[in-house]
Amino acid sequence: MNTCPEQIVHYMHAYLDGEISRAEERELKEHLDNCTECKEIMNSLSESITLLGSVAQVKAPESFVGGVMARLPKEKSRAGAHR
């Protein structure tokens, strides 16, 4: 179905990775202006990234650090380490 040049999808991802050249970006923009199907794909790619960015930062529970320290193996006796 899709008769768009194969590199367009690569350009979309290069654009999202911030690794697109000026010439490629121009070619991508030109294509998107003339192809609603690709434009939709580009938009929904960007949207899903934006949604990920809107995710709330979760924090470790209060007891976290204490929990780690309690799980550490017992300290080796210094006397044993230095003979």
Place this chain on the structure above:
Amino acid sequence: MDNLVNKRINEVLKGNQDAFEEIVTLFQHRLYQVCYRMLSNTQEAEDIAQEAFVRAYINIHTFDQKRKFSTWLFRIATNLCIDRIRKKKPDYYLDAEVPGTEGLNMYSQIAAPGELPEEEVERMELQERIQYEIGRLPDRYRTVIILRYIEELPLQEIGDILELPLGTVKTRVHRGREALRKQMGKM
């Protein structure tokens, strides 16, 4: 920050266990967040993130102080998360690549594990929905997507964490984005 961390590591190496507490305090939220996003479960996230710190402590003498401590710590944690995910799935061999295909595995052929009915998905709150979509990603894509878009790490650093070449990281990010786009299509 790396200087402070290395200072504390040297104290730990000299036998001062308390110096490790500061390291845990510094990185606890980032590590917990990554584990939670990987596992979609707060109890498991706490368990695995704590285990990651314990492993870091035990193996601290193997850490190369010329490198970034967070990279090393994230590597331990993501490996533990992936182990946990695979142990939970009795059919983990489905993750094996189908011969002669580029990155295609048996998951591509079947519905994602734990997929919910559409009406239920539509009723979800946004935050819950995003986590649900992350959780549906195959684990190799899930890891890179979390590190890239929730931890906001550069591609090269993700490669260092996962010990993958940059090209592979890029491919996985691309595939992960494609998968998310298709999953989230109707949002």
